[in-house]
Amino acid sequence: MTSGNNKWIGQSVARLEDPPLVQGRGRYVGDISFPHQLHMRVVRSNHAHGTITAIDTTAARGLPGVIAVWTAADIADVPPIDFREGRIPTLEPYRQPVLARDKVRYVGEPVAAVFADDPYIAEDAADLVTAEISELPALLVADAEPGEFADDRNTEVSVIRQGYGNVDAALAAAPIVVELELAIGRHSGVPLEARGAIGRYDFSRDILELHGAAKVPHRNRDLLARMLNLPPSAIHVHESHVGGGFGIRGELYPEDMLVCVAAMRLRHPVKWLEDRREHLVAANHSRQQLHRIRAAIDDEGRILAIDDRYFHDQGAYVRTHAARVVHMTAGILPGPYRVPAYRAVGHFRLTNKTPAATYRAPGRYETTFVRERLIDAIATRLGVDGNEIRRRNAIGPEEMPYHRPLEALGEEIEYDSGDYIGLLDRLLTTLEWTKLKADLARRRAAGEAVGAGFAMFVEKSGLGPADGVRVEVDTTGAVELVTGGASLGQGFETVMAQVCAEAIGVDYRQVRVTHGQTDRIAFGIGAHASRATVMTASATHHGALNLRAKAIDVAAELLQAPREALDIIDGKVVRKDQPAGASISLGAIAEHLAPTSKILGDREPGLSAEGWFRVAHQVYPYGIHFAVVKVDRETGSTHVERYVIAYDIGRAINPALVKGQIVGGFAQGLGGALLEEFSYNERGDPLATTFADYLMPTARETPDVAVILREDHQTPLNPLGIKGAGESGITGVGAAIASAIDDALGMPGAITQLPITPQRVKEVLNGRRT
Amino acid sequence: MTEKCEITLTINGCAHTIRVDPRRTLVDAIRDDCGQTGTHIGCEHGVCGACTVLLDGEPVRSCLMFAVQAEDRQIRTVEGLANGDELHPLQQAFIDHHGLQCGFCTPGFLMLAAGVLERDPNISDDDLLDLLASNLCRCTGYQNIIKAVRAAATQMGAR
Numbered sequence: 001m002t003s004g005n006n007k008w009i010g011q012s013v014a015r016l017e018d019p020p021l022v023q024g025r026g027r028y029v030g031d032i033s034f035p036h037q038l039h040m041r042v043v044r045s046n047h048a049h050g051t052i053t054a055i056d057t058t059a060a061r062g063l064p065g066v067i068a069v070w071t072a073a074d075i076a077d078v079p080p081i082d083f084r085e086g087r088i089p090t091l092e093p094y095r096q097p098v099l100a101r102d103k104v105r106y107v108g109e110p111v112a113a114v115f116a117d118d119p120y121i122a123e124d125a126a127d128l129v130t131a132e133i134s135e136l137p138a139l140l141v142a143d144a145e146p147g148e149f150a151d152d153r154n155t156e157v158s159v160i161r162q163g164y165g166n167v168d169a170a171l172a173a174a175p176i177v178v179e180l181e182l183a184i185g186r187h188s189g190v191p192l193e194a195r196g197a198i199g200r201y202d203f204s205r206d207i208l209e210l211h212g213a214a215k216v217p218h219r220n221r222d223l224l225a226r227m228l229n230l231p232p233s234a235i236h237v238h239e240s241h242v243g244g245g246f247g248i249r250g251e252l253y254p255e256d257m258l259v260c261v262a263a264m265r266l267r268h269p270v271k272w273l274e275d276r277r278e279h280l281v282a283a284n285h286s287r288q289q290l291h292r293i294r295a296a297i298d299d300e301g302r303i304l305a306i307d308d309r310y311f312h313d314q315g316a317y318v319r320t321h322a323a324r325v326v327h328m329t330a331g332i333l334p335g336p337y338r339v340p341a342y343r344a345v346g347h348f349r350l351t352n353k354t355p356a357a358t359y360r361a362p363g364r365y366e367t368t369f370v371r372e373r374l375i376d377a378i379a380t381r382l383g384v385d386g387n388e389i390r391r392r393n394a395i396g397p398e399e400m401p402y403h404r405p406l407e408a409l410g411e412e413i414e415y416d417s418g419d420y421i422g423l424l425d426r427l428l429t430t431l432e433w434t435k436l437k438a439d440l441a442r443r444r445a446a447g448e449a450v451g452a453g454f455a456m457f458v459e460k461s462g463l464g465p466a467d468g469v470r471v472e473v474d475t476t477g478a479v480e481l482v483t484g485g486a487s488l489g490q491g492f493e494t495v496m497a498q499v500c501a502e503a504i505g506v507d508y509r510q511v512r513v514t515h516g517q518t519d520r521i522a523f524g525i526g527a528h529a530s531r532a533t534v535m536t537a538s539a540t541h542h543g544a545l546n547l548r549a550k551a552i553d554v555a556a557e558l559l560q561a562p563r564e565a566l567d568i569i570d571g572k573v574v575r576k577d578q579p580a581g582a583s584i585s586l587g588a589i590a591e592h593l594a595p596t597s598k599i600l601g602d603r604e605p606g607l608s609a610e611g612w613f614r615v616a617h618q619v620y621p622y623g624i625h626f627a628v629v630k631v632d633r634e635t636g637s638t639h640v641e642r643y644v645i646a647y648d649i650g651r652a653i654n655p656a657l658v659k660g661q662i663v664g665g666f667a668q669g670l671g672g673a674l675l676e677e678f679s680y681n682e683r684g685d686p687l688a689t690t691f692a693d694y695l696m697p698t699a700r701e702t703p704d705v706a707v708i709l710r711e712d713h714q715t716p717l718n719p720l721g722i723k724g725a726g727e728s729g730i731t732g733v734g735a736a737i738a739s740a741i742d743d744a745l746g747m748p749g750a751i752t753q754l755p756i757t758p759q760r761v762k763e764v765l766n767g768r769r770t
Numbered sequence: 771m772t773e774k775c776e777i778t779l780t781i782n783g784c785a786h787t788i789r790v791d792p793r794r795t796l797v798d799a800i801r802d803d804c805g806q807t808g809t810h811i812g813c814e815h816g817v818c819g820a821c822t823v824l825l826d827g828e829p830v831r832s833c834l835m836f837a838v839q840a841e842d843r844q845i846r847t848v849e850g851l852a853n854g855d856e857l858h859p860l861q862q863a864f865i866d867h868h869g870l871q872c873g874f875c876t877p878g879f880l881m882l883a884a885g886v887l888e889r890d891p892n893i894s895d896d897d898l899l900d901l902l903a904s905n906l907c908r909c910t911g912y913q914n915i916i917k918a919v920r921a922a923a924t925q926m927g928a929r
Contacts (some may be wrong), residue, residue, distance in 0.1 A: 014865055014866070022864050022865060022870065023857075025849075030811065191874075192820060192872070192874045192906060193812065194812075241873065244871075244872045244908050244909055276812070276813040489872025489909055490871060657868065660871060663910065664871060664909045667908075668908070691815070691906070696908065699902040699916060700903040705913065729911075
């Protein structure tokens, strides 16, 4: 450990990111332009499913200012969008072509691309492109009979199976079997900045640049290199400011390929900015699943086995994530409970809708709804309080680390640490639950439809296996931390600067954090799966300690003092016993480490160091959500009166930012629970294509959220004991609110589908199940 | 094609003479013709409020206006909020209360609040909530935005 001051970790210091952002000096992709750039507009399918018989681009080509119009035939050599993790031959037939070939499979699918010298002209020209489509029946329900995808393939891409133990025997022998059918609606991240990309080919250096990247710049560089058959070193991917990510932004989409290929072939920079309607039909959707779940339980409500069959509505193609969400769903469904026997069978099915992939807490939002609805159903069946069922089934702290023979993200699951019931007790105490419960019962007796609900979950974070950074100090003493991480607005720079500054012994404001620039560092795995703080901060910690050791080694020679006697305070090396005595600044040490320096000796030139962190397992933080809702029986609308989230993060680097992540995640979860839904008519036309139809929570709908942030169980898996935070605010929202609405209506098990719109509540109240 | 028109937009007190199509939206003109990219485009149909600017002191959605309609009007954007190096109380409050994450909606919220608070810093909490509910944020869950605007209102009212 560092002997320096513990000044920055754990402090809610002001964000380094904010000053330019509050002054309108940010640099989002739309703010970037290059001389002589062209503007791309994508022509999209208006049909959910059909055969392309002809595409006429003549009129568009004739419009002054139009440089080129491409259809699939013009880029026949460009492969479909590949998987991020590499080749997966069984899934390859289901990849999305960059422009539709032969068939269109969802409304919004790119059919042609127009390039013009003005964005208005490009849009005019796109309107002149006509596609003749011979319509085919649209398949819109994942649990319906699969249809034809192409040739000899149907729309069931694969069937995912995970499990252990003898489920059939347990179901046959159990005194009680509880059975449910539960549906999670189709919604997504919908960042406030729509997507954008600029391709630029620098002939003089033979470098292809992609600007506007996010989330996983290095992975996307490697993926582009593979698809374009170029060496990765010939591609520079640049992240700028990103207006929200949430899992969906920053994946490699057809439009990213188009701007890159066009930049090389048309020899102009090519800029593409998505409009909102496009975003709602073209960027990744997420979440939609139908679960048919059964649990075998004993007379005390102890789970003996879970058997889940689910249908994952993937939309029209398998995108960069391949089978990640559908596979992870099976691995993490059991959550915080002991489940002696388990079987999950997931049907990975295509439909004629926008393709789906990850959205903040992928698989967890869905399975927490399913699992906690199941806990409520068990409680109802036995006439026992839901939290009593949780107590009887939760994994105890004495069982940690808890291994479960299931996989999530390619790793066997091993819960590292935690006390789930301890956290529940703390929450109940804070709530004064006995009193609150009685209050709610009194209000219900007086005619109000008010109720409360809980949802307990285990998160996963810190996907490895490795991350590395480089730390450098220049001759002025300024520190630069170069990472392969990415920032989607979560405060990455501030948090990394805090970790780096503390280990070295400088002010965090002295640290410039570089991220998302593939030409600055060879390796990086970006920001996803709540991994940035866990992985990149751990690597930063190591890198900064290595730099500190190098600085002290040089200072020991210059100050004629033993290394152990030295410390670094505020960027100066001093004697611990004489902090006001002789000192040498880091900048001066950097000068002494110049390649020509006489005292360099055997040392590598420069005051710089690398830091690597490797880990075999993810870390599994955990939490509990609690909701109080009031339902208007007349309108069916739900008002969230109170919301509390208890979460054990291990160690918070910046508590204000952690709480910001949790509260922001909650608001998105609220949208998915009550408002947001990509619905379709029977022809497969999307009905939510504007913000007037796709309803996101505003300040009016979003209640104050109380966050009980605990640091009780630091993980042993990394040097700072940290667990991830980015997804914990969203995970339990659908589950907790559904439970609270059941309670408010006095109708246990009534809510079986998200989002819980006023129409669905009215259906429940009118005696028709949703 | 319709003839381009020459117009002068006055943004933060600075005159920008530009030639635009009559159909060019105000937000595109502010961003691309006048280079003031702090005003953002989030939905292009007036719902999200990321493009909010002040027109003669009133908050408007600049995606719903044509540039030609803003001639001879005073346009104020986020770039004009600070007084030199001194941040506007709203800007400082957003920093102090962690009222932003990705920052994309922030200019719109700042201009929305500035337009109203500069006229009426004593706005009631409920009216303030109604006001802030007219813009969308996808990162913060709004709590810290509300706290920041309230704090700024208190400070502005005390001046």
